[in-house]
Amino acid sequence: MPANASETGSRLITLLASLMLVLQLLVVVQRMLITNIRLFALQSLLLASIATVVAFAYGAWHVLVIAVLTLIGKVLFLPWLLERLVRRIKIEQELRPFVNMPASMLICGALTVLSYVVARPFTALERLGSNTLGVAITLLLTGFFLMINRRKALTQVLALLTTENGVILAAIALTTYGIPLIVELAIFFDVVVAVMVLGILVFRIRESFDSMDVSKLNELKW
Amino acid sequence: MKELALIAVPFVAAIAALLWPKDETRPWLLPATGVVHVALTMWLLIAPPPVEPMAWVAFDPLARxxxxxxxxxxxxxxxxxxxxxxxxxERPNRVFVACLLAVLGLLSAGHQARHLGLLWIATEAVTLAAVPLLHFNNTGRAFEATWKYLLVGGTGIALSLLGSFCLGYASLHGGGGGDLTFVALTAQGAGLSRPWVLTAWVLLLVGYGTKMGLAPMHTWKPDAYGEAPGIVGALLAGAVTTVAFTAVLRVRAVVDAAGAGVVAGRTLIVIGLFSMLVAALFLLGTRDFKRMLAYSSVEHMGILSLGAGLGGAGVWAALFHVWTNALTKGAVFLSAGNIRRAGGGRTQDEVAGMAILTPVSARIFVVCMLAITACPPFGPFFSELRILRAAFADGQGAVAAVFLAALLFAFLGLSRLVFAIVDGRPRAAAKKTDRRFRETAGVIVPPLVLLGLSLWLGVATPSVLQEAWTAAVQALFPLP
Structure with a gap:
């Protein structure tokens, strides 16, 4: 593999990963549910592009499978399904998070800094620009924050999916070092989460809970 | 071949269950598969097969x-x-039976997995296969429990996967090939990159700890156990949690070989004691006896984690405790299921006087309560005594003191609630509910047999089991 191809690839990946991070922060401050779903689709598209770039730049062709799966599953199918669900059951469009927007933004900023601090000792030898792992950990942590902060069942699903994007990003970043089987595991993970999400939706959320408000899923205590 | 049959037989039976036409006869597939499975495992227990070192699936000492x-x-x-x-x-059981059998097959795969990735796949597939089991009752509360289970479980899945990646990278960074079989990772030992190993340990412990239900990752457990049928609770508490525990043990062996065993042991002790204390406090407060069992399970997972943190003797005791916990928990969940069915409620406000309504189940329930709170001469007493001895032998007096305090609180909490349910006069509501429920042999014998086995393990631990545990400890932590 030519050295400058992987050099360009590395820069491109850093750029795309940073864009994923920006989109994640937009998700944190975005109030409308539909926009949230679209932002997630866009973020997944970036993930698919990173996978494609890795596949070409490092000749790791099996990573293309992740790119294709992400494109079909998380850019097209799941957002379509979620949007249809939102429209059909006419749930309230505006989200009311527990922590208000400026405070969430600050918390997520702090989480980003924390992730970079955590990733620092490990990135010295990284091939993929030192950013990717930091971004992956940020996606993971802010995904957890979103999961805690949002009331709607659907937005928790979205948060779980962005968390998953973070893990897959880490998987792609590590693949370039040639750990065998990582891609296969990541693919399996993709499938598991997709099944879980579909399972949640198939459980006829509507029939059981009209509002899909998780703060009303609180009958079980003690 | 027998080790693969352990995985294949339940799956074939699961497919058969999906195709089986009649709801009335389909459940018989369960005991039929169970008998074959027990026969195979007992055969392998007594005559362990040779283990090919690089095999991904093998009936190795830990599986044995x-x-x-x-x-x-x-x-x-x-x-x-x-x-x-x-x-x-009244409920269709096609999916339920098939998923139960699939869970057995996946558990067999998970226990025998000698590859980190395969272990992860098996454990997470168990999570998915258990979802229809939790949702069997199809009530709003069951849905809520399933929802929490999926969301918390999904987070655990993500973290353990990231941990697996980190362990692979630790190998690569240290100059290895990134081979994720436990044999290769252990062989690389101190060559593994230390910061990556520690990151991997934290992520894997949290990920698989979620599956075990260690505090503070236990939040799905009371809901899931409270809403699921008794058999599902028994299997989750006694079997599914153990596969996560063996995962933790296998990873711990790698971390030990990498020279970070002290850190790993300390985290296991802290998280174990924390789980025990949290569970004990909730046990003192809860009024719902099915959720009580869940907190008791959290407590026992804490005991396992504590044992695993205490070195060789502690791991031996923890393996002993896996057995006593599985058998006793099975008995207590099944008898609690009977009481729930006949009493028509789950809290001490709704249910009382079960000694009159269901005399046999109530008696079994009380004896089970004594057994899981470690009263002699039942199995848990002896396994927990071994853990206590390991703590003292390790010079950890403070740990032993916290351990005993948590056990005492748990005993107070459990006995308070159990006697509130068993004693007194039956509530008027209970007379109206489920008149069909009778204490037939089918619902009495299984918990009784499990309780008997727990007693037998306590008073006369079979030497073949002792030898199997010793072999497992030696295989995991070879003496330097």
Missing amino acids: AVLPAVSVLFLACAAYAVSYLRLRS
């Missing part, structure tokens, strides 16, 4: 030390399930 317990528990639950599903004939 734990998997037969899962198998026995499954057989008892399967026998109970035949009567249970007859009582619940």
Whole structure:
């Protein structure tokens, strides 16, 4: 593999990963549910592009499978399904998070800094620009924050999916070092989460809970 | 070949269950598979097969030390399930039976997995296969429990996957090939990159700890155990948690070989004691006896984690405790299921006087309560005594003191609630509910047999099991 191809690839990946991070922060401050779903689709598209770039730049062709799966599953199918669900059951469009927007933004900023601090000792030898792992950990942590902060069942699903994007990003970043089987595991993970999400939706959320408000899923205590 | 049959037989039976035409006869597939599975594991326990070092799936010493317990528990639950599903004939059982069998197959795969990735796949597939089991009752509360289970479980899945990646990278960074078999990772030992190993340890412990239900990752557990049928609770508490525990043990062996064993041991002790204390406090407060069992399970997972943190003798005791916990938990969940069915409620406000309504189940329930709170001469007493001895031998007096305090609180909490349910006069509501419920042999014998086995393990631990546990400890932590 030519050295400058992987050099360009590395820069491109850093750029795309940073864009994923920006989109994640937009998700944190975005109030409308539909926009949230679209932002997630866009973020997944970036993930698919990173996978494609890795596949070409490092000749790791099996990573293309992740790119294709992400494109079909998380850019097209799941957002379509979620949007249809939102429209059909006419749930309230505006989200009311527990922590208000400026405070969430600050918390997520702090989480980003924390992730970079955590990733620092490990990135010295990284091939993929030192950013990717930091971004992956940020996606993971802010995904957890979103999961805690949002009331709607659907937005928790979205948060779980962005968390998953973070893990897959880490998987792609590590693949370039040639750990065998990582891609296969990541693919399996993709499938598991997709099944879980579909399972949640198939459980006829509507029939059981009209509002899909998780703060009303609180009958079980003690 | 027998080790692969352990995985294949349940899957074939699961497919058969999906194709089986009649709801009435389908549950018989469960005990049939259970008998075959127990026969195979017992054969392998007594005559362990040679283990090919690089094999991904093998009946290795650790699988030999734990998997037969899962198998026995499954057989008892399967026998109970035949009567249970007859009582619940209003619900279709096709998916339920198939998923139970799939869970058994995946558990066999998880216990025998010698590859980090394969282990992860098996454990997470168990999570998915258990979802229809939790949702069997199809109520709003069951849905809420399933929702929490999926969301918390999904987070655990993500973290353990990231941990697996980190362990692979630790190998690569240290100059290895990134081979994720436990044999290769352990062989690389101190060559593994230390910061990556520690990151991997934290992520894997949190990820698999979520599956075990260690505090503070236990939040799905009370809901899931509270809403699921008794057999599902028994299998989750006694079998599914053990596969996560063996995962933690296998990863710990790698971390030990990498020279970070002290850190790993300390985290296991802290998280174990924390789980025990949290569970004990909730046990003192809860009024719902099915959620009580969940907190008790959190407590026992804490005991396992504590044992695993205390070095060789502690791991031996923890393997012993896996057995006693599986058998006793099985008995207590099944008898609690009977009481729930006959009493028509789950809290001490709704249910009382069960000694009059269901005399046999109530007696079994009380004896089980004594057994899981470590009263002699039942199995848990002896396994917990071993853990206590390991703590003292390790010079950890403070740990032993916290351990005993948590056990005492748990005993107070459990006995308070159990006697509130068993004693007194039956509530008027209970007379109206479920008149079909009778204490037939089908719902009495399985918990009784499990309780008897727990007693037998306590007073006369079979030497073949002791030898299996010793072999497992030696295989995990070879003496330097």
